[in-house]
Amino acid sequence: MIDPVIQYLISASASLLFLIAGMHKLANLAEFQGIIDNYRLLPTSLTKVAVLLLGMTEITLCVGWLVTQSALIPLLSAALIGIYTLSISINLFRGRDYIDCGCSFSKFDKLLNQRTNPHLSFGLVIRNFALIGLMLLSILPANSRILGTLDYLSMFFSLLCIVLVYAAANQLLRNNNAINSWRNVSE
Amino acid sequence: MNEALIISNVILWVVVVALTTLLFAVTRQVGILHERVAPAGALQPTSGPKIGEITEEIKATSLQGESIRLGGSRQEKLASFILFISPTCPVCKELVPTAKSLAKAELNDMKLFFASDGENIEQHENYIRDLDIENYPYFVSESLGMYYQVSKLPFAVLIDGDGILRSKGLVNTREHLESLIESMTTGIATVQEYVESKSEPLESKTKLSAAENMS
Numbered sequence: 001m002i003d004p005v006i007q008y009l010i011s012a013s014a015s016l017l018f019l020i021a022g023m024h025k026l027a028n029l030a031e032f033q034g035i036i037d038n039y040r041l042l043p044t045s046l047t048k049v050a051v052l053l054l055g056m057t058e059i060t061l062c063v064g065w066l067v068t069q070s071a072l073i074p075l076l077s078a079a080l081i082g083i084y085t086l087s088i089s090i091n092l093f094r095g096r097d098y099i100d101c102g103c104s105f106s107k108f109d110k111l112l113n114q115r116t117n118p119h120l121s122f123g124l125v126i127r128n129f130a131l132i133g134l135m136l137l138s139i140l141p142a143n144s145r146i147l148g149t150l151d152y153l154s155m156f157f158s159l160l161c162i163v164l165v166y167a168a169a170n171q172l173l174r175n176n177n178a179i180n181s182w183r184n185v186s187e
Numbered sequence: 188m189n190e191a192l193i194i195s196n197v198i199l200w201v202v203v204v205a206l207t208t209l210l211f212a213v214t215r216q217v218g219i220l221h222e223r224v225a226p227a228g229a230l231q232p233t234s235g236p237k238i239g240e241i242t243e244e245i246k247a248t249s250l251q252g253e254s255i256r257l258g259g260s261r262q263e264k265l266a267s268f269i270l271f272i273s274p275t276c277p278v279c280k281e282l283v284p285t286a287k288s289l290a291k292a293e294l295n296d297m298k299l300f301f302a303s304d305g306e307n308i309e310q311h312e313n314y315i316r317d318l319d320i321e322n323y324p325y326f327v328s329e330s331l332g333m334y335y336q337v338s339k340l341p342f343a344v345l346i347d348g349d350g351i352l353r354s355k356g357l358v359n360t361r362e363h364l365e366s367l368i369e370s371m372t373t374g375i376a377t378v379q380e381y382v383e384s385k386s387e388p389l390e391s392k393t394k395l396s397a398a399e400n401m402s
Contacts, residue, residue, distance in 0.1 A: 150193055150196060153196075153197070153200070154196070154200070157200040157203070157204055160204055160207075161203055161204055161207045164204075164207040164208055164210070164211045165207055165210070165211075167211050168207070168210050168211040168214045168215075171211065171214040171215055171217075171218050172214050174218055175214065175217050175218050175221060178218070178221035178222075179221070182361075182365065
């Protein structure tokens with residue numbers, strides 16, 4: 001049993017994540033085609049379809065998280081992130097850790113004046129597992145409780161904090177890329 | 188009681204939001220620092236032997252008593268990294284631990300030597316003990332410095348296994364030291380050369396697309 005506040009919070013965060021990710025993919029089709037090409041998992045002729053498909057799926061999931069409480073949405077989301085994680089792992093295993101992960105939101109990058117693209121790293125795999133875990137947590141049945149003003153207040157502030165912590169974690173992954181570009185020496 | 192809890196909850200939220208904002212700002216600032224630190228290579232003097240030339244063989248005896256031949260066209264497995272230092276140079280003291288850790292990381296590719304100049308052997312021996320570099324050959328040799336035209340310290344020279352001078356320059360930081368090794372592994376002598384080689388294909392690409400637009 002989990003509290004409905006936590007369930008709503010997970011739904012709202014997941015929905016926001018898929019909204020931004022999906023919009024970003026559909027708005028930058030050509031850029032994402034290149035990114036998926038770089039993963040070298042699909043024939044080039046299929047990458048355009050793949051970007052469209054992924055973008056549409058993400059938007060569908062975004063709406064799904066908001067409108068239904070069915071367990072299908074968390075399971076589908078976990079599967080989608082699982083596919084991303086598998087692709088990242090395969091390329092990490094191949095040693096292609098220098099490719100753009102496609103997990104930055106370039107609109108926000110311009111806003112923040114980011115100039116480097118985040119690369120693949122083991123940290124991303126861990127981050128994705130954390131996301132999958134949190135999304136699956138929302139399948140647990142919620143106890144019914146009447147929500148008050150304070151609950152909505154908590155939800156609002158929590159969502160704000162989640163966005164900031166997510167952004168900070170992504171920034172740390174980028175910083176780690178920059179640090180790792182040095183010759184790795186322990187003093 | 189209930190009212191107090193609500194107030195404390197609100198205050199805590201404000202504090203948590205402020206802290207996460209700060210956390211994000213700090214990580215972003217670290218990121219900006221990484222982006223702004225432009226690559227800087229070792230300052231390369233024009234005098235002395237040129238990069239890519241076969242170096243002259245110089246025989247020297249280290250203070251530890253080893254007789255070693257540096258440079259010259261002999262087939263050797265390891266590259267030689269010679270760091271010119273002196274007991275009177277303050278920057279050298281800071282750079283020696285960096286050079287040691289770098290040499291440890293590149294153990295299979297290069298061997299680290301120290302070179303210096305001066306009359307007072309006892310001063311050099313104390314210096315070696317101070318810096319804890321007894322395990323690395325330390326030469327007190329005027330001819331070595333003369334041949335490589337070392338005018339400012341700390342100065343580093345990197346000679347590959349075939350005796351070819353791969354890079355040299357005034358080194359003040361770890362970045363400078365790394366740039367020497369990087370230039371050996373990539374075959375690019377200076378950062379300037381690298382930037383040029385990067386921008387050339389880009390230019391030709393834009394020219395090409397311009398030509399396509401014309402047609």
